[in-house]
Amino acid sequence: MNPTTPSSATLDICSNADLHCHSTVSDGTLAPEALAARAKANGVDLWALTDHDEISGQQRALDAALALGLPYLTGTEISVSFAGRVVHIVGLGFEHRDEALTAGLRATRGGRGERAREMAASLAQVGIKGAYEGALQYVGNPELISRTHFARFLVEAGHCSDIPEVFRRFLTEGKPGYVEHKWASLGDAVRWVREAGGEAVIAHPGRYPFTPTEEYALFTEFIAHGGRGVEVVTGSHTAADAAKYTETALEFGLYASRGSDFHSPEESRTDLGRLDAGLSGRLRPIWELLAPRIHRPTAAAAA
Numbered sequence: 001m002n003p004t005t006p007s008s009a010t011l012d013i014c015s016n017a018d019l020h021c022h023s024t025v026s027d028g029t030l031a032p033e034a035l036a037a038r039a040k041a042n043g044v045d046l047w048a049l050t051d052h053d054e055i056s057g058q059q060r061a062l063d064a065a066l067a068l069g070l071p072y073l074t075g076t077e078i079s080v081s082f083a084g085r086v087v088h089i090v091g092l093g094f095e096h097r098d099e100a101l102t103a104g105l106r107a108t109r110g111g112r113g114e115r116a117r118e119m120a121a122s123l124a125q126v127g128i129k130g131a132y133e134g135a136l137q138y139v140g141n142p143e144l145i146s147r148t149h150f151a152r153f154l155v156e157a158g159h160c161s162d163i164p165e166v167f168r169r170f171l172t173e174g175k176p177g178y179v180e181h182k183w184a185s186l187g188d189a190v191r192w193v194r195e196a197g198g199e200a201v202i203a204h205p206g207r208y209p210f211t212p213t214e215e216y217a218l219f220t221e222f223i224a225h226g227g228r229g230v231e232v233v234t235g236s237h238t239a240a241d242a243a244k245y246t247e248t249a250l251e252f253g254l255y256a257s258r259g260s261d262f263h264s265p266e267e268s269r270t271d272l273g274r275l276d277a278g279l280s281g282r283l284r285p286i287w288e289l290l291a292p293r294i295h296r297p298t299a300a301a302a303a
């Protein structure tokens with residue numbers, strides 16, 4: 001079988017799937033190839049790179065994973081607006097050369113440069129000069145300058161001791177440096193992924209400060225648009241969160257995913273492939289649904 005062709009074989013049980021992480025193509029600090037090596041070294045048995053609103057690193061990640069004998073699913077994490085908040089939708093198993101998905105993500109990224117300059121101007125008003133130029137030093141992809149890049153500058157420049165302090169004092173709603181951005185709609189994000197042959201997953205639902213009514217509306221609308229999965233085990237979820245969203249997945253009939261949301265060895269609370277919990281046996285893993293879309297290495301590479 002051609003190693004770059006998705007397999008139709010049933011996937012062996014994954015004990016350590018990691019389907020959520022970021023590279024220098026968006027706001028991570030490691031290149032796709034370095035992430036593949038880290039995933040392999042940490043015992044990951046199914047991997048996906050899910051850069052924010054970007055899929056230009058997918059071929060690099062796929063090639064690196066297969067060369068290391070590591071099964072791979074294509075991925076991305078799309079920023080959407082819902083109920084006045086930003087929600088993230090992970091797309092998995094799509095055709096990464098799909099033109100409509102590529103165009104949709106390009107439109108979502110549009111305006112980040114102007115937004116970044118407005119963020120820098122806001123920070124300058126509270127005495128923090130040169131933030132735009134400082135943030136650019138950490139950017140691997142000029143189309144994806146983000147709050148994380150500003151946060152790294154603020155730590156390096158001595159304005160904050162670490163990334164969590166940055167987001168307590170700056171860059172969030174009502175704080176200096178925050179500038180709203182127009183993201184994709186929930187329906188568009190799910191449609192782009194599904195029409196490219198993949199499946200959509202609600203990322204880290206425990207992070208969103210929704211009321212129970214708003215959260216119910218999110219899941220209901222997501223399913224109405226064709227969404228099929230929810231991230232149950234992830235780097236930012238507590239054990240209580242995982243238990244809660246296990247029940248949510250069962251209630252709504254959703255497949256379950258897991259992923260570290262790894263960004264950086266220095267910054268991330270959970271290393272790639274080092275989640276401390278698996279999915280409950282009561283759940284249907286998303287990789288079962290996506291088994292035909294998994295790229296598998298050749299026998300020689302897997303040996």
